Amino acid sequence: MSYHVEVRVVPREGILDPQGKAVHGALSNLGFAGVAEVHVGRLIRLELDADSSEDAQRSAIAMCRQLLANPVTEDFEVQILQGVGGPV
Amino acid sequence: MSYHVEVRVVPREGILDPQGKAVHGALSNLGFAGVAEVHVGRLIRLELDADSSEDAQRSAIAMCRQLLANPVTEDFEVQILQGVGGPV
Secondary structure (H helix, E strand, O other): OEEEEEEEEEEOOOOOOHHHHHHHHHHHHOOOOOEEEEEEEEEEEEEEEOOOHHHHHHHHHHHHHHHHOOOOOEEEEEEEEEEEOOOO | OEEEEEEEEEEOOOOOOHHHHHHHHHHHHOOOOOEEEEEEEEEEEEEEEOOOHHHHHHHHHHHHHHHHOOOOOEEEEEEEEEEEOOOO
């Protein structure tokens, strides 16, 4: 069965986020007031074949640990959005 | 009142996504089978002061149009996660 998986990779709390800082500055320059904080991360959408949603989640976590996220500076969240197709 | 806003910026359907392709290739090389598709986008978390959640949403959409997303190649989604603090 095929699963849509959404992975969010965000800079760890307290770690310098230069991209977020740059966006914050640019928003101020454009006249957007009231922006207190900006953090920029990555969003990775995967379509995975797996036996179950637990299996898909396990795979996605392994991918984060090995490739998608920097274990020193980033945190990740994995969300299984939906299963598509499968045995009727 | 302060609102947590999550903005997802993703490559538009059908537009070349070189970063997604690169991640797909790297996952295959690492031995992850069963990956059918990969798309890589950006996740922007904002903390905004606004009068209402509609107001926060409007601001965030304007930010996407002016800075956060490329209107030619990317789509965006804005989600108001929660309001924090405010008049008791």
